[in-house]
Amino acid sequence: MSLFESLRIAVAGLVTNRLRAVLTTLGIIIGVGAVIGLVSLGRGVELFVAQEFQSLGSNLLFVFSSRPASDTRTTIQPLSTIEADALANPTIAPSIRQVAPQYQVGGQIVAGANSFRLAISGSTPNYTSVRSWFPSLGTFITQEHVTDAARVAVLGTTIVEILYGDSTFDPVGQSVRINDRVFTVIGVMEERAAGFLGDENEAVFIPISTAQTRLDRARTRDGGFEVSVLNIQAVDESRMVAATLEIETYLNDAHGINFQGEQDFTIISQADILDSLGAITGILTAFLGMIAGISLLVGGIGIMNIMLVSVTERTREIGLRKAVGARGVDILMQFLIESVVLSVIGGGLGVLLGVMITLFAGVLVPDLALGVTTDSIILATAVSSFIGIFFGAYPASRAARLRPIDALRFE
Amino acid sequence: MFGILTRRSKNGHVATEPLERKVVIDIRGITKMYKMGDVEVHALRGVDLKIYQGEFVSIMGPSGSGKSTLMNILGALDQPTTGEFFLDDTDVSKLSEADLARVRNKKIGFVFQSFNLLKRTTALRQVELPLIYGGAPGRAKKAKAALEAVGLERRVDHLPSELSGGQQQRVAIARALVNEPSMILADEPTGNLDSRSGTEVMQIFQSLNRDQGITIVFVTHDPWIARHTNRVIMLRDGKVIADREVAEPLIAGEAERPSEADEMETMFKDAYYGGGQDEYN
Numbered sequence: 001m002s003l004f005e006s007l008r009i010a011v012a013g014l015v016t017n018r019l020r021a022v023l024t025t026l027g028i029i030i031g032v033g034a035v036i037g038l039v040s041l042g043r044g045v046e047l048f049v050a051q052e053f054q055s056l057g058s059n060l061l062f063v064f065s066s067r068p069a070s071d072t073r074t075t076i077q078p079l080s081t082i083e084a085d086a087l088a089n090p091t092i093a094p095s096i097r098q099v100a101p102q103y104q105v106g107g108q109i110v111a112g113a114n115s116f117r118l119a120i121s122g123s124t125p126n127y128t129s130v131r132s133w134f135p136s137l138g139t140f141i142t143q144e145h146v147t148d149a150a151r152v153a154v155l156g157t158t159i160v161e162i163l164y165g166d167s168t169f170d171p172v173g174q175s176v177r178i179n180d181r182v183f184t185v186i187g188v189m190e191e192r193a194a195g196f197l198g199d200e201n202e203a204v205f206i207p208i209s210t211a212q213t214r215l216d217r218a219r220t221r222d223g224g225f226e227v228s229v230l231n232i233q234a235v236d237e238s239r240m241v242a243a244t245l246e247i248e249t250y251l252n253d254a255h256g257i258n259f260q261g262e263q264d265f266t267i268i269s270q271a272d273i274l275d276s277l278g279a280i281t282g283i284l285t286a287f288l289g290m291i292a293g294i295s296l297l298v299g300g301i302g303i304m305n306i307m308l309v310s311v312t313e314r315t316r317e318i319g320l321r322k323a324v325g326a327r328g329v330d331i332l333m334q335f336l337i338e339s340v341v342l343s344v345i346g347g348g349l350g351v352l353l354g355v356m357i358t359l360f361a362g363v364l365v366p367d368l369a370l371g372v373t374t375d376s377i378i379l380a381t382a383v384s385s386f387i388g389i390f391f392g393a394y395p396a397s398r399a400a401r402l403r404p405i406d407a408l409r410f411e
Numbered sequence: 412m413f414g415i416l417t418r419r420s421k422n423g424h425v426a427t428e429p430l431e432r433k434v435v436i437d438i439r440g441i442t443k444m445y446k447m448g449d450v451e452v453h454a455l456r457g458v459d460l461k462i463y464q465g466e467f468v469s470i471m472g473p474s475g476s477g478k479s480t481l482m483n484i485l486g487a488l489d490q491p492t493t494g495e496f497f498l499d500d501t502d503v504s505k506l507s508e509a510d511l512a513r514v515r516n517k518k519i520g521f522v523f524q525s526f527n528l529l530k531r532t533t534a535l536r537q538v539e540l541p542l543i544y545g546g547a548p549g550r551a552k553k554a555k556a557a558l559e560a561v562g563l564e565r566r567v568d569h570l571p572s573e574l575s576g577g578q579q580q581r582v583a584i585a586r587a588l589v590n591e592p593s594m595i596l597a598d599e600p601t602g603n604l605d606s607r608s609g610t611e612v613m614q615i616f617q618s619l620n621r622d623q624g625i626t627i628v629f630v631t632h633d634p635w636i637a638r639h640t641n642r643v644i645m646l647r648d649g650k651v652i653a654d655r656e657v658a659e660p661l662i663a664g665e666a667e668r669p670s671e672a673d674e675m676e677t678m679f680k681d682a683y684y685g686g687g688q689d690e691y692n
Contacts, residue, residue, distance in 0.1 A: 005543055016531045320527040323488065324586065325516020325544035327509045404488045404515075408523070 006330070010337035017310070024306040025346040027299030028387065032350025032380045034292035037357030039376050042285025044361075044368035049281050051369075052193070053274045058132065059097075059237055060270040063230040063247060070261030077255045077264055081208075082224035087232065092250060095243035100130040100231040103208050105215045109153075110177040111163035118159075120178060120204050122211025130231045133200075138172040138187030141207045149209040153178065154187040156203040167191070178206070179215055193367070222254075240269055299346070300387035307339050307395035311402075318399050319407025332400035339392025340385055347384030351377050434497075435593050435626050436462040436485065441494030441504075443480050443649075454480040455491070456649035462594070462628065467620040467660075469629040469637040472646035479598075481646065482630045486521060486596045487514045499593050516545045520587025522597035526579045528571045534558060535567045538585045545590055557585040561615055577608030584615060594626035595619070601636060606668055613639055613663035635668055 014021045065076050084101035087093045103122035108115055127133075128140050135154060145152050153176060161167035163176065171185045183206065192200045209225070212218040218226035234243040244267050257263055311318070318331055326334075355372050362370040443455040454477045462468055472478040483489035484496060487503050490511075496504040498518055506514065515521075520541075528537050538554035547553065558564055561581040571579055580600060587595050597616070601609035617639065619625045629640055637643050638661045645653040 002546075009543070012532070012536075016529075316527060317529060320523075320529070321540070321544070322512065323486070323515055323521045323527075324541040325512050325590075327512040327544075329509070330512075330544060405483045408488070408527070 003333075006333040006337050007341075009334050010341055013314075013334065013338055014341060020306060020310065021342060024303055024342050025349065027302035028296070028343050028346025028384055029299075029350045029353055031292070031296030031299035032347050032384055033353030033357060034295045035289060035380050035383075036292075036351060036354025036372055036376050037361070038288035038292045039285060040354070040358045040370055040372050041361055041368075042281070042288045043373070044370040046278065046281040046285060048368050049277050050274060053270055053277070058270075059234040059240060060130070061230075061232040061234060061240070061243060061247065062268045063232060063251070063265055064228060065264060066266040068262045068264050070259060072259070073257075073262040073264065075264070078220055079227040079230060079251075079265060080220040080222050080224035081212075081227055082220070082222045083251065083254055084227055084230055085224075086254075087230065087247060087250060093243065093246040095235050095239040095246055097233045097235050098126050098130055100124050100127040100233075101208060101227040102127070102229045102231065103211045103216075103218060103226060104228045105179075105211050107179045107204075107215060109159065109163065109204055111171075111174065114163045114165075116159065116162045118202060118204060120206055120211060120215065122208035122215075123205045124208050127205070127231065130233045133192065134190060135187035136190035137170055138185070140187055140189075141205060145207040146209050148207075149213050150207055151181060151183045151210060151214070152186045152206065153183040154189060154205040155185060156189050156201040157191045158199055158201040159204055160188055178204070181214060240271060244269065296383065296387065300343075300391040303339055303343060303387065304391035304395060307335065307392055308398070310338075311335065311395045311399040314399075315402060315407045318402050319404050319409075322402070322404035323408060328400040331402075332396045335396035335399045336389065336392050339396070340388035343384045343388030343392075344381070347381045350384065351380060354380070433464040434461055435464050435466075435499060436460065436628075437495075437497040438485075439495045439497075441481075441484060441491040441496060443477070443484065443489075444492045453649055455484075457494075458646075458649070458651055460644065460651065460654075462626065464626055465620070465624040467617070467627045467629075467641045468644060469631055469640040469642070470644045470646065471631060471634070471637050473632065475648075476646040477649040478630050478632075478646050480649075482596060482598055482628075485628060486519055487511045512544075516541055517590060518593040520584075520590065520592040520595040522580070522583050522587050522595060522600045524599040524602040526571075526576075526583045526603070528579055528582060531570055531572075533568050533570060534563060534574070534582045534585075537571075537582050538589050540586060541590045547590070553589055554585070557589040558582070560588060560619070561585045575608065576604050577611045580604060580608070580612050581615060584612070584619075588619070588625075594628055596628050596630070598630045599633075600629070601633075602631075610664050617663055639663055 063079065065078055067076060068074070079101075081101060084099050087096055088099040090096075101124060104119040105122065106117070107120040108117050109120070123141060124146060125141055125143055128135070134140070138154070140154055141152065144150070155163070155171060157167045160169055160171055164171055170188070172187060174185045176183050176185060189201070189203065189205070206215075208227075212225040220226050232243065232247065234240050247267055248263075251257070251265055252263070255264060321331060321334075351372075354376075358370050358372050362368065438458055438460040441455055441458045442453065445452040445454060458477075458481060470478050470481060480489070484491050487498070487506075491504050494504065495502055498514065501514070503511070503514055529540070535551065535554050535558070538557050539550045542550040542553060555564065555567060558567055561584050563578060563581050563585065566574060566578060566582075569578075571582070574582065580603075584595075584600075587597075595616075600616070601612055604612060613636070616627055620627050627640075629636065631637055638657060640657060641660050642656050643653070644651055
């Protein structure tokens with residue numbers, strides 16, 4: 001008997017038992033739909049996290065002081081402006097494009113009756129291009145401001161809202177008091193989506209020299225000023241590791257460090273953060289996929305269950321088919337094809353359901369760029385036909401092995 | 412002697428048969444033993460049987476006589492424990508499962524007591540079923556011809572639920588006929604039918620046998636049905652106890668079946684008038 005005939009008999013069998021076929025398919029529909037929906041949701045989150053970090057600025061390295069791991073050294077030599085200038089020098093660190101040192105001072109900012117305590121960031125003009133974050137109103141700190149240690153401030157939108165009660169207020173030209181000194185607001189930074197560094201909009205930028213000399217006395221022994229963080233941009237992505245090595249080499253020398261464990265600074269690259277967060281979101285995707293996979297498995301067991309019931313229920317039919325000349329193989333094919341047809345139809349409808357879940361989630365959470373990938377569709381289809389064969393095989397072989405006389409006698 | 416072939420069969424007795432009549436079924440020394448737990452059940456204890464082309468035979472016997480077992484073996488649904496079974500000169504008793512399926516498909520047409528039609532399937536598709544498994548071309552045409560032979564040419568697209576019991580059984584007969592089998596094997600074919608439908612079905616069997624020379628074997632415990640056939644084989648305890656030709660086979664529809672009351676009349680002491688016993692005291 002041809003495959004086409006088997007297919008025709010199987011489809012006729014399914015049409016004869018419509019309700020059961022639909023119920024069986026439901027399990028697969030939900031399973032495949034869940035796999036596709038949840039996996040694309042997980043992918044969306046991964047993508048979102050990756051984009052969020054790209055937006056910090058590209059090819060970034062952060063250097064900050066930290067306690068040495070080894071007991072052989074207990075003092076921390078702070079990072080200094082001298083070191084920042086040296087690292088910005090291409091002959092010392094050719095893999096580094098620019099260095100934006102920051103010095104942070106705890107402070108209180110007051111405007112009228114409102115005040116707020118936060119870490120005031122002393123920054124240099126190139127901070128904007130290193131972090132790819134620019135003012136939406138007014139200007140950022142200029143080189144003259146740094147040279148003059150000018151009393152100017154650039155505010156984040158959260159600070160504008162706290163001080164003036166409205167984040168859209170234009171405070172440029174207003175005076176604020178920081179640690180009892182009067183500053184003039186010269187700009188407002190554009191609003192950033194809440195990312196993994198917390199609310200970045202909760203920031204006040206002043207010239208780094210102002211922070212070091214007027215709000216604090218942050219001289220260092222090498223004759224420069226203390227620096228909290230070096231925001232370093234590498235020349236390009238392929239030079240990140242080289243840039244890290246150049247920073248290490250230079251700072252080990254400058255800080256008199258002989259052993260790795262004595263390092264009193266830490267270098268973190270954007271890629272490091274991305275990797276570790278990527279690992280977390282990857283686990284999230286795998287976890288979601290696994291939950292969905294379980295529902296697919298349950299769907300498969302549902303198919304097996306209903307096919308087994310169907311074999312029992314149709315024992316007489318099997319007996320009759322055998323009596324009129326069906327071989328065991330013919331019966332096996334009939335039931336196997338029935339379950340494969342069920343699961344493939346279920347898989348197809350499940351793909352539709354998955355796409356609908358994805359679209360729906362995309363409407364609910366517009367920040368996530370959600371899309372169904374072809375590989376998840378191919379995977380789901382392959383898995384569902386495999387399920388059809390795998391879970392259909394046992395019931396089908398039971399049907400095929402039925403002895404015609406037993407099957408005919410069955411009531 | 413011309414016209415008569417004398418042959419010595421395996422277990423020694425001499426059989427005579429007319430030369431021009433082809434042997435369809437030739438059973439020699441068949442036994443069948445089942446194991447039910449520790450108990451061995453001997454359903455057949457050595458049966459020899461020949462059925463010729465064009466015969467209309469009924470196999471009779473009470474429950475437990477082995478007639479169902481014999482039918483299963485005749486229908487190639489089951490294999491004998493020992494003995495040989497030639498169907499159209501093929502030894503069926505040694506075939507594999509797949510070959511048996513082929514024998515059932517090509518050489519045997521089954522008619523069951525409970526019709527055994529596929530639900531929600533049109534009469535035409537029911538009749539096509541053996542052709543599908545046989546892989547024959549021109550299915551629809553053959554199936555229509557078979558349905559016409561049982562007088563159902565106007566019910567081709569009807570579902571079983573739209574047919575009467577007699578019509579359903581006629582679809583089953585058409586299905587049994589469609590592959591032009593060597594014989595039709597019918598297991599109590601009128602058992603589930605009222606007497607009028609039963610007569611109808613019986614008429615079809617008789618006309619198929621008389622007009623087309625189709626070999627038919629009935630398995631029944633109903634003597635009235637057996638009287639419509641040409642030869643009766645009686646089984647008891649797994650053995651043939653009688654094998655005789657029917658002197659004057661009844662023609663279905665001509666004779667009225669005697670009622671049970673009439674048949675049992677002779678066994679009662681007094682005539683029965685109905686009503687309670689004390690009515691006459």
